[in-house]
Amino acid sequence: MTDQPGDALDDAADDAFDGAPDETPEDGVRPDDDRPAFRLGYVPGATPGRWARTWRDRLPDVRLELVQTEVADAPAALAGRRVDAALLRLPVDGDVLHAIPLYTELPVVAVSRDHLLAATTEEEVVTADDLADDVVWLPADDVLYPAGEAVPGRAPEAYDDGAGGVVEPERPATAADAIALVATGVGVTVVPMSLARLHHRKDVTYRVLDGGPKAPVGLAWLVEGLPDDVHEQVEEMIGIVRGRTVNSSRGRAGRERAETEEAPRGAADARRAAGRRDGGRGVGRTPRPRGGGKPGRGRPRGGRGRH
Structure with missing residues (x-):
């Protein structure tokens, strides 16, 4: 799934924190809420709100805590059990984390309103050649260009500070700083x-x-070290992000339904087994008269006789 302008992702302003305010207060814990909690981390730009709504509908007895983490800190948050699962940027270390891809974002060029590219329509795209004369500021938390990969445009250059010194340009710390x-x-x-x-x-x-370069986003969790109850909650979240129905056999509701249905089947199996031990005659059945008719109307054993 690839993000297209204006459709594949929910609007960030509406969805990035959707579900968090009425689920937990700012400090993350309600004093009177003693429900077990599942902590879902998410990096800036990820949109957990739509899945948080589904979680609340399906598992009202488990509080969902949304925990924002920085891109670089997300794997450590999982390893340190500060979160139980996380929506983060892929790829991840497969020896430490399991991950399933969810969607892929498109890269965009952010420009000032006075830039020539701002005169194009929102439906138009730009190419690397269009940036040939522009200085491109990549933030320190960049997720698009791994070390050594060519970046379009010109790199920021050192400049004279006016006092005989040379100043190296400082890289913006975050995407927000770069913008x-x-x-x-x-x-x-x-x-x-x-x-x-x-x-x-x-x-x-x-x-x-x-x-x-595209920007894939996925759901990740620890390969080892999760308690059984947390692992079951991770499975529930996997089902939600993958679009499984509430009655999926891999979800809690499906398992509970299967256990409920298993009890009557078990009783029926026991009755059939008892019938086989009884020679097929059945247990507790009242023998019917021979001849299939009402008592006294069967044929005499000796055949027809003359009187």
């Missing part, structure tokens, strides 16, 4: 579409970067 820098008109940045939406500003717009 704020772009707003000043000193260059552009490339980020996943959800982050451009999340950090939306009136003085910045964005266009899809055609042929740019």
